[in-house]
Amino acid sequence: MTWDDMLPLLLESTGQTVGMVLWSTLFTLILGLPLGVALVATDRGGLFPSPVLNRVLGLVVNVGRSLPFIILMIAVIPLTRLIVGTTIGATASVVPLTLGAAPFFARLVETALREVGRDKVQAAQAMGAGRPTIVAKVLLPEAMPGLVAGLTVTVVALISYSAMAGAIGGGGLGDLAIRYGYHRFETTLMIVTVVVLVVVVQLVQTLGDAVARRLARN
Amino acid sequence: MIEVSGLRKVYQDRGREVVALGGVDLRVRKGEIFGVLGQSGAGKSTLLRCVNLLERPTAGTVAVAGQDLTALGEKDLRAARRRIGMIHQHFALLSSRTVAGNVAFPLEVMKVGKAERTRRVAELLELVGLADKAGAHPGQLSGGQKQRVGIARALAGNPAVLLSDEATSALDPGTTQSILALLKRLNRELGLTILLITHEMSVVKAICDSAAIMRDGLIQESGTIPELIARPGSRLTAELFPLPEPEPGTVTITFTGQADEPVVSQMVRKFDVDVNILGGALEEVAGVSAGRLRLRLTGDERAAALTYLADRGLLVQEA
Numbered sequence: 001m002t003w004d005d006m007l008p009l010l011l012e013s014t015g016q017t018v019g020m021v022l023w024s025t026l027f028t029l030i031l032g033l034p035l036g037v038a039l040v041a042t043d044r045g046g047l048f049p050s051p052v053l054n055r056v057l058g059l060v061v062n063v064g065r066s067l068p069f070i071i072l073m074i075a076v077i078p079l080t081r082l083i084v085g086t087t088i089g090a091t092a093s094v095v096p097l098t099l100g101a102a103p104f105f106a107r108l109v110e111t112a113l114r115e116v117g118r119d120k121v122q123a124a125q126a127m128g129a130g131r132p133t134i135v136a137k138v139l140l141p142e143a144m145p146g147l148v149a150g151l152t153v154t155v156v157a158l159i160s161y162s163a164m165a166g167a168i169g170g171g172g173l174g175d176l177a178i179r180y181g182y183h184r185f186e187t188t189l190m191i192v193t194v195v196v197l198v199v200v201v202q203l204v205q206t207l208g209d210a211v212a213r214r215l216a217r218n
Numbered sequence: 219m220i221e222v223s224g225l226r227k228v229y230q231d232r233g234r235e236v237v238a239l240g241g242v243d244l245r246v247r248k249g250e251i252f253g254v255l256g257q258s259g260a261g262k263s264t265l266l267r268c269v270n271l272l273e274r275p276t277a278g279t280v281a282v283a284g285q286d287l288t289a290l291g292e293k294d295l296r297a298a299r300r301r302i303g304m305i306h307q308h309f310a311l312l313s314s315r316t317v318a319g320n321v322a323f324p325l326e327v328m329k330v331g332k333a334e335r336t337r338r339v340a341e342l343l344e345l346v347g348l349a350d351k352a353g354a355h356p357g358q359l360s361g362g363q364k365q366r367v368g369i370a371r372a373l374a375g376n377p378a379v380l381l382s383d384e385a386t387s388a389l390d391p392g393t394t395q396s397i398l399a400l401l402k403r404l405n406r407e408l409g410l411t412i413l414l415i416t417h418e419m420s421v422v423k424a425i426c427d428s429a430a431i432m433r434d435g436l437i438q439e440s441g442t443i444p445e446l447i448a449r450p451g452s453r454l455t456a457e458l459f460p461l462p463e464p465e466p467g468t469v470t471i472t473f474t475g476q477a478d479e480p481v482v483s484q485m486v487r488k489f490d491v492d493v494n495i496l497g498g499a500l501e502e503v504a505g506v507s508a509g510r511l512r513l514r515l516t517g518d519e520r521a522a523a524l525t526y527l528a529d530r531g532l533l534v535q536e537a
Binding site (some may be wrong): 059117119120122123124125126128129130135137138141144145215217 | 315357
């Protein structure tokens with residue numbers, strides 16, 4: 001294959017990967033952030049202590065995290081069909097990607113929130129702040145450097161998952177590497193794909209680190 | 219201003235009961251600075267956190283400004299807490315906000331409008347001497363400056379009462395003095411009632427009008443500083459004026475305010491006794507000078523001389 005053959009393929013696949021990762025990151029945030037907050041809030045001594053709910057949420061998160069992504073991806077095919085209408089392509093892979101990353105991110109959110117000093121929460125309570133105010137104005141802003149770091153790790157994991165989604169026809173760089181690099185022995189393309197993935201992950205990590213550092217400096 | 223009665227707090231720790239407060243009564247009068255002194259684990263922190271119900275007592279009642287807090291529902295309690303300021307040992311400032319943002323936080327909670335908030339924040343920062351640090355982040359401040367922000371934040375809601383949880387324990391001695399001076403000034407200028415807990419006698423000595431000593435979840439003694447000093451066997455007095463264990467035959471006299479009167483020399487002139495001073499300590503406490511003297515008195519008129527001292531208002535204890 002010449003560069004002229006590879007370039008359009010690479011551009012299209014990179015675009016698909018970026019799209020998949022962006023959308024699944026968005027949905028991971030929407031699902032994982034409240035889940036992480038709930039894990040902390042329902043814990044003993046939390047803002048809304050509820051041992052039963054806490055255990056149920058913990059179980060859901062653990063089940064989600066204990067399934068290897070490649071298994072999860074296949075297991076949720078009926079759900080994907082229900083939501084997206086198809087099980088093939090970049091859009092369809094957003095469903096398993098989100099379901100795989102959300103519990104992972106929720107645990108990272110939980111850890112970040114636990115780092116916020118109890119005295120800050122109590123100071124807010126002593127001021128007469130209600131619980132939603134404490135979550136919105138104390139817990140989340142104070143945990144922001146940790147949340148950004150957690151999101152960075154999650155995005156990197158999503159990039160890796162998205163390559164796996166390629167294995168069952170999800171599209172993107174993983175799909176490209178399997179179809180051309182593995183099935184057709186296009187070693188050059190394989191190497192280029194790897195380089196692109198490394199560069200993308202580097203960019204994400206550097207950006208995430210910079211934002212987290214900037215927030216933590218204050 | 220603060221009335222605590224029959225306060226009990228029992229924790230469950232792995233099926234075991236831990237009594238943090240074993241029935242505490244406390245009365246803090248309007249406009250005074252009341253210090254609760256005790257070692258860590260004495261229950262003073264629990265006591266303080268029961269006053270604004272950060273911890274719900276197992277039994278007993280807490281009334282602040284005539285309002286029984288233990289009877290309030292969650293919404294009313296939140297409203298009541300806005301009239302009770304609190305400062306913390308480790309300041310508890312939000313690192314995600316600037317100094318001005320931290321002081322504005324309680325005002326946001328109270329739903330004060332933006333213009334009014336800005337005006338009030340400037341006023342509060344001026345009051346604690348940090349007007350030039352409004353845009354700084356807590357991480358850029360010294361410990362003393364952080365506590366000043368904490369104080370400004372605590373005063374945002376114009377509280378009648380300020381609770382201080384070891385507010386100077388994390389500070390160096392010089393900074394401690396400046397924070398205590400600030401608290402004293404706020405007490406005088408704003409008529410702010412302050413309930414503070416501390417393990418440092420120097421804090422009580424510097425600014426308190428009244429004090430209580432706590433141990434094992436109980437108040438051992440409580441009263442105004444002059445009352446406590448005049449009370450026989452007071453632990454506060456013993457800690458303020460450390461003297462060695464009295465030997466048999468010695469006399470310990472404790473006095474408040476009469477330090478400028480030459481009572482001892484008058485006694486010697488009036489009665490046929492010899493006086494040997496074994497030890498003594500003199501301190502300025504709550505604005506009055508007070509002290510203890512350990513004497514050995516010998517002579518025929520020893521009993522009459524001691525009666526004379528007692529009649530002059532001194533506390534006389536024979537070992």
